[in-house]
Amino acid sequence: DQQVKQNSPSLSVQEGRISILNCDYTNSMFDYFLWYKKYPAEGPTFLISISSIKDKNEDGRFTVFLNKSAKHLSLHIVPSQPGDSAVYFCAASALGGSKLTFGKGITLSVRP
Amino acid sequence: GAGVSQSPSNKVTEKGKDVELRCDPISGHTALYWYRQSLGQGLEFLIYFQGNSAPDKSGLPSDRFSAERTGGSVSTLTIQRTQQEDSAVYLCASSFQPGASYEQYFGPGTRLTVT
Known part of the structure; x- marks a missing residue:
């Protein structure tokens, strides 16, 4: 039973463009959300986090959006850089x- | 300062053998976590230590798994009678205080292969 779902296994974007990484969750008890980045x-x-009392948190090129009614969050990276190439985990x-x-x-x- | 360290970095063992994995957390961090990542999966919580409190063992997959944290610092994860499904990367993390709002710093992991 996957309580946190990242349905797209991969994403490819051009340098300078926006990267949008999506995450869905099923557990209504979740009240704090984080994004982690992993190199091989x-x-x-740790990259960025957001509490359920907010709907947006921004840190430099990284912004996380939270839609509680849809149980959905997304990480926006703009502009994307080659060094951003990694695995991103939603938690x-x-x-x-x-x-x-x-x-x-x-x-x-x-x-x- | 030094980050979280884990040893060994790689471990290959035969099915049925016992293994011990070690984690050295960041000095001064009171909370310590073990996770594992199986192939193609996300990180799976195993166990959490906080100070002198009883550990949260709710993520341990079977009674073959155990962990201890000595002196509030170094932790050892022990897997008895290893099975092939135990093959995974075992990750340790520590944080200054408990609670998700305190950043968890991860070690590089121990890659366990059970043949």
């Missing part, structure tokens, strides 16, 4: 808890 042979690194936690529930990840490729 390394552990995931969620429930009711102030500590453990994270992850999606399967999306492989982003940014073409020069």
Whole structure:
């Protein structure tokens, strides 16, 4: 039972364009959402997060949008750079808890 | 400062053997987590330690899996009588405090292959 779903396994975009990575969740108890980035042979690194009391959080080139009614969030990267090529994981936690529930990840490729 | 370290980086073992995986968290971090990533899957929560509190073991897939954290620092994940389905990358993370709003810093993982 996948509570966090990243339905697209991969995405390819041109350098300078916008990358939009989508994530859906099913558990209504989730109240905190995170995006992690992972390069090969390394552990995931935190990218950006959003609390359920907000619908948008921005950090430089990265913006996360949350639509609670649709149980959907998205990560926008603009402009995309070749160094952004990595696997991106969406994660969620429930009711102030500590453990994270992850999606399967999306492989982003940014073409020069 | 030093990040989260894990050892070994790779482990190949025969089915039925026991294995121990080690995690050294960031100094001063009170919370420690174990996750695993099987091929084509996301990270799956296994166990969580916070200070002297009883660990949250709700993610351990069977009683063959156990973990301990000694002195509030180093942690060891033990898998007894390994099975082929245990093959995965085992990731350790630590955070300064518990709670999802505190960033979890991940180690590079231990790739376990059970033959």
